Amino acid sequence: MRNVRPWGGPAVDVVLDGDRIAALEPAGSGPAGSEPPADSAVLDGRGLLALPSIVNAHAHVDKSWMGLPWQPYGGEGGTDGRIRHERARRDELGIPSVERTAAVLDAHVRHGTTALRTHVDVDTGIGLRGIEAVREAVAAYEGAVEATIVAFPQDGVLRRPGVLALLDRAGAEGAEHIGGLDPASIDRDPVGQLDAIFDLVARHGCGLDIHLHDAAELGAFQLELIVERTQRLGVAGRVNIAHGFAIAQLPDARRHDLLQAMGELGITMTTVAPLRLPQLPMAELDAAGVGLAFGTDGIRDLWSPYGTGDTLGIAWQFARASSIVRDDDLARVVELATRDAGAFVGRAVHDLVPGARADLVLLDAEHAMDALVRVPPRLAVVGGGRLLHEAVSSSG
Structure with a gap:
């Protein structure tokens, strides 16, 4: 990759060897600036901004009707209402399927994502078919795209007999994470659900990634239960809270203490x-x-007609809704969407440095802050050293 600007810095040439970054050299100098071996491919970066690929740390690639005719929003609102509507229509739409999942993955890739953590529904209606479909769709990329799986009990854990056994089987068969969902408001038994899923995490050595929508004190109560079990069962570093709206709704002192315990x-x-x-x-x-x-x-x-697959767009939404305007903070949001998110997909390093996996995205932007506030098209996407997407910029 010739003439790219990592993080908006000076132009460099990047040598990729297999699925790794082998070297970065000043543009036009050294091994990266000399004639490449005859069997090499060369990508002209034209001075574009280079970032580590964007990581989608909370996806549901098994659930989409993307690629089908438009499906109008139906059913009732609220978490339980959306669950009922999805269960009523998913078989009719062929969800889950390899084809639908492949369409979603393609949308992610075109928007610069080459690594993701995806929640995949596990219930008595579909068993583990969703996990199988996602793994098959990801395998078609032959290693250029990577996905970690969360076996997700969208319909609850305890209120549906047989789900816990399916989660146990998913963990035994290699799911990287066990999921959970609103232990209080869905299962109506926060202690029971958390004890059950934490037991699976401890036995299978996997992670826990739990959806927690419950607000304010009810949400905080469940967060405290999660903190206690994380410590007691020795699973530190393996637990993630998805959504966690309650954190932002607590008094300052209470939020501070809870965040300290989580950290x-x-x-x-x-x-x-x-x-x-x-x-x-x-x-x-x-x-x-x-x-x-x-x-x-x-x-x-079947939850919402919105969504394009652009995780950088979600980062923009977060920054805008948070009134983030200063350069350091804007850059920090981009770091969270790229470099630092590598840990959420099991990577010790996810950056534009020698030895890192060769996952990069090129954008026509001045620097990371400019890329965030404008969310320009992804002009090239490389995953595992392979060019997965290339577009022509408006400047030619």
């Missing part, structure tokens, strides 16, 4: 930056050592 145990958070709710406090999470990453949630599914 000490390596409990992380993911957000889809919902517009109608207060955003997670980025600076406070950073100060407490609580990792934060962004995700698209569902895309064109």
Whole structure:
């Protein structure tokens, strides 16, 4: 890759060897600026901004009707209402399927995502078919796109007999994470659900990624139960809270204490930056050592017709809704969407440095701040050293 500007800095040439970044050299000098071997491919970066690829840390790639004719929004609102509507129509639309999942993955890739953590529905109606479909769709990229799986009990854990056994089987068969959903408001038994899913995490050595929509004190109560179990069962560094709206709704002192406890145990958070709710406090999470990453949630599914697959767009939404305007903070949001989110997909390093996996995205932007506020098209996307998407810029 010739003449690209990592993070908006000086232009460099990047040598990719297999699925790794081998070297970065000043543009036009050294091995990267000399004639490449005859069997090499050369991409002219034209001075474009280069970033590590965008990581989608909260996806639902198994649930979309993307690629089908338009499906009007139906059913009732609220989490339980959307669950009922989805269960009533998903078989009719062929969800889950390899084809629908492939369409969603393609949308992610075109928007610069080459690594994602996806929640995949597990219930007595579909068993583990969704996990199988997602793995098959990801395998078609032959390693250029990577996905970690959360076995997700969208319909509840305890209120549907047989779901816990399916989650146990998913963990035994290699799902990287076990999921959970609103232990209080869905299962009506926060202690029971959390004890059950934490037991699976401890036995299978996997992670826990739990959806927690419950607000304010009810949500905080469940967060405290999660903190206690994380410590007691020795699963620090393996627990993530998705959504976690309650954090932003607590009094300052209570939020501070809870975030400190979470940071000490390596409990992380993911957000889809919902517009109608207060955003997670980025600076406070950073100060407490609580990792934060962004995700698209569902895309064109039976929950909502919205979604394009652009996780950078979600980062923009988060920044705008949080009134983030200063350069350092804007750049920090981009770091959370790219470099730092690598940890959410099991990567020790996800950056434009020698030895890192060769996952990069090129944009026509001055620097990371400019890329965030304008969200320009992704002009080239490289995953595992392979060119997955290339577009022509408006400047030619």
